[in-house]
Amino acid sequence: MLRLVHGMTLPPIGPLRAVGIDDWAIRKGQTYGTLLVDLDRRRPIDLLPDRSSTTVAAWLRRHPGIAVITRDRSSEYARAATMGAPAALQVANRWHLLLNLRQAVERWLGRVHGRLRHLPSLAAEEARRPGQRLRAYRRSQAEIAVGLDSRARRLAAYEDVRRRFQGGETLLAIARQTGLARGTVRKYAQAESFPERATRRPSPSRLDPYLAHLEQRMTEGCENAMELWRELRERGFAGTHRQVHRFVAERRTRPARRTARKWLARTSPPVTDAIPLPSPKQLAWFLTQPVEGRLPHATAAIGRIEQDPEAARFGDLAQRFAVLVRTCCDDDSRPSDPAGELDLWLDAARLSGIPALETFAVGLERDGAAVRTALTTSWSNGQAEGQISRLKMLKRTMYGRAGFPLLRRRVLLAA
Template identity: 55%
Template sequence: MRELYSIPGCRIERVTRRSPAGTVIVVRPESSGARCPSCKASSDTPHSTYVRRPADLPAAGRSVQLQLHVRRFFCRNTKCARRTFAERLPGLLAPRARRTRRLATAQRAVGMTAGAEAGARLLPPLAMPTSPDTLLRLMHRAPLPALPTPRVLGVDDWALRKGRTYGSILVDLEAHRVVDLLPDRSASTVAAWLRHHPGVELITRDRSTEYARAATLGAPGAQQVADRWHLLLNVRQMVDRWLTGTHARLRALPEVVPGAESSSGRRHASFPRTRSEEHAGEESRARRVATYEEVRRLHRAGEPLLRISRTLRLARATVRKYARAEAFPERAVRVPGPSILDPFLEYLERRHAAGCENALVLWREIRARGFGGTSRQVHRWLQTRRTAPAGSTPLTRRGNAPNPSTPRPTGSLPSPKQLAWLCVQPQSALLPTEAATLARLEQDAEAARVVALARRFCEMVRERGVTRGAKPTSSCATFEQWLAEARTCGVRAVETFAQGLEHEGDAVRAALTTCWSNAQAEGQITKLKFLKRQMYGRVLMVTRKRGNLVMAERGP
C-alpha cells in the first residue's frame, strides 16, 4: 500500500471503506518528536492526541479522506510563550487546512484551465469535489511565477467597470503573454512598474499622453511606437470634427450622379412620416435649435465648454459640436437598411405599373410568394405611388394625397460620422454611390484639401511596406512631406492634428518603420472581457497567473 499510495512523513495503519465511492485511510506521523513553531526547540514529550480529517487525492477513482492522528507536545523552553504545540507536517498539510497540499494543487490546476464554475462541475466525476468559491480562493492564493522582463512591451487600458474603473494591461509581444495587470492607467503607476523592471527596449502604446509620459519617466531609453490602428482612428475623428462644423455648408453642394447604381433592388428613401411624427419632429428640432443658439451665445461670451456643459446639462461632445458648427447641424437623412420587402420590390413595381393600387391585394399576392411581413409595410410603400386617394381615405384628407409626379427633395447628405468613414476608406473599396458622395464633397475647395490629406495619411499608414527585420523605407520622408503640407493647409482641425503628430513624431515614425503594434494587447483585452462575462456579472478581480489571465473573487 505504501508503494501505491505514499503519504509524506506518515505511516499507514489501515484502510477502511467509508462508502461505495469513498475510502478512509488511518495514518500517523513517523517522527518521534517535533519542533515548537515559536521557539524552534525540539520536544519528544507528548501531551495528547487529536484527529484531523483532511481530503486527499483520489485512489482508483474513489475519493480519499485521511484520518490523521496528530500529537501535541510540551514545549521544554521555559522562555517560550507556548506551553504545548501540535506537530506539523509541512510536506503534506498546511495548518488548519481541510485538504492536502497535493489535492489543492490538482484542484487549482483544474480551476486555472476550466474556470471556477466549469471546474466545480468537472471535479465530482474525478472524485475531487469542491465548490466554485473554493476554486476561486485556491486560484487567488497561487503564487505568481517570476517572469523575465520583456524586451518588447505592449501597454493598453482595460475597463473593470466601463466608464468608472480602468486598469492597465502589460503584454510581452515576443512571448505573446500577459506580463502584469495594473490597478489604474495613470502615468505614475506604469512608470513605477517600468522602473522596477529595467530592460524594456521598445514600448507600443496608443496615443494616450499618460502612457507616453509613463514610458518617458519609467524607461527613457526605450523606443516608443504609436499604434497604427489608433493613428487611423484619430485621423477619422479629426475629419469627423471638421465635418461637424461645415456640414450645413456642404449640404448645399449639388449632387453628383453616380456612374452605376449598385443597389437598384433596394429602397433609397425612408417611408413618408405621418402627421403626428412630423409634428413631433418639428418640436424636437425647435428644442435643438434653441439649445444650439444658447450654446453659441455662451461660447461667444467666453464661457468654457465644460462650464457650458454643466450649466445646460449637456454632454461635452454635444457642446463641442454646437460650438464649432458654422450653422445649426441638421440631423442627417437616415438611409434605409435592408428590408424583408426588398426581394419583392420588383414584383410590386410591376403590379403597380399594371394599375393595381390596392395594398391588401398586393400584400396577399406577395405573402403567397413567401413574404413574412405585415400589410402595413405594403401600405407605406404604396402611399407615395398612388395616382388617386385610397377608398378608405377620409374626405377631409383627400386633398393632401401625395403626388407621385412631384420630385422628392434633394440635397440630403450622410452624417459627419458616415462621411468621415468614407474619407478614410481606400478608393478601391468604395461603391459608386459612395464615390459620388465624396465627389460631391470635393466640389468644395476646403473639403477637397481635407479629404486629400486624410486619404494620403491613411495610405501612408496602411502601405508602409515594413516587415520584421527590414530596413526603414521612405515612409518617414513621405510623413515629413505630409506633415509640412498639413501644418500649412489653412484648416484648423487638420493643423491641430498635425501638431499633435509632430509632438510625438518619434513614436509615429517608429510606427511607420517597424512591425510592432498594439494588436496583441487588444487581443488580450478581448480575452479578459470574455473572462469577465463568464462570471455572469459577479464582482471580480482579474489577476495574472503564470502568464495567463484568471478570475478571482473580489473582497468586500
C-alpha cells in the same frame, strides 16, 4: 476556492525586451487600469490599478532593460515611458493613428455637414435600377410628429449651447450647466449650422423584390393599394397590406377616394428618390478606407462632397495619410522613406487652412518620435489590444463583481 487562488504563486516576469501598454476599464467611463504585455512571449505580465503616468513609470523603473514600448496615443503613457524608461524606443500604435485621423475627419464633417448637404447630387449617384430603394419608407403622421418634437428640443439645445459659447463660457462649463455630453456640446459649438440628423440608407424589406412590379403598375395608373397587395400575394408576397399602403401613399398623384377630409390638406406630392448625404460618421469612414475597396455608394458620396474645394483638399490629405500608414509595413508597396513622406504630409496639413487637420498635425508632431517609429518598424500594440479583449471575457465570467486583486490573479495565472 478564493483562498486557493489568492495563495497561488504568480508566474515570474523574467527579463523584458519589448512591452505593450494599454488601458482597460474597471468601470467604463469612470475608472481605468493598465495592462502590460510581454510582446516576445505574447502574454500579459501585470495589471495596474490606474493609468496614471506616475504608476506606470514606477513599474517601468522596477524592470530595467526594456528596449521597446508600444502604446496608444495617450499623453499619460508617453510621459510614463519617458520618465520610467528614457532609453526605450517608443512606438505609437498604427491602428490608433488611423482612428485619430477618422475622428479628426468626423469632427470637421460635423461642423460643415449642413453646408455639404446642399451640394447637388451627381448623375452617377442618382442613377438607380428599377425597383431599387434609395430612401426609407415614409413614416406615419404620428411618427413624423414625434420626430418634429425631437428636432425642436435638439434645436433649442443647439441655440442654447451656441449662445453660451459665444458668450465666452467653456465647453466643460456648458456641459455641466445643460446636462449635455461634452461631445455633443463640442459638436454644437463648432457647427456652422444646426446639425440635422442624417438619413440612413434603407434597410432590407420583404417588399423589395416586388418594387419593380409596383412601380410599373403605378406608372400604368393603378393607385389602389388593396388591389396591388392582392396582386403581390399571388406572386408570393407574405407581408401585410400596410406595407403596400405606405409605399403607395407617398407616390400618389391624387388623394385616395376614401381619404379623410382632415388629411387632404396634408397630402404631400409624390416623392423623388433623391439620395440623402450620409452622416459625418459614415463619410469619415468612407474617406479613410482604401480606394480600391470602396462600395459604389461610398464612391458616389465622396464624389458629391468633393465638389466643395475644402472637402476635396481634406479628403485628399486624409487618404494620403491613411495610405502611408497602411503601406509602411507592406514590402511590396512600402514607401522608400516613410519618415520623409510623413514630413511632407505634415507640411501640407499645416498649410491646408483647415483647423481640424492642423490640430491633428500638431498632435502628430508632438508625438513625432513614436509616430515615425511606427512607420519605420514592424512593432505593433495589437497584442495588448487582444489581451484587453481576453480580460473583458474574464471580467464577464465573474459577472463584473471581482475586485482588482482577484481579477489580476485570474489574468496572470490563466496566461
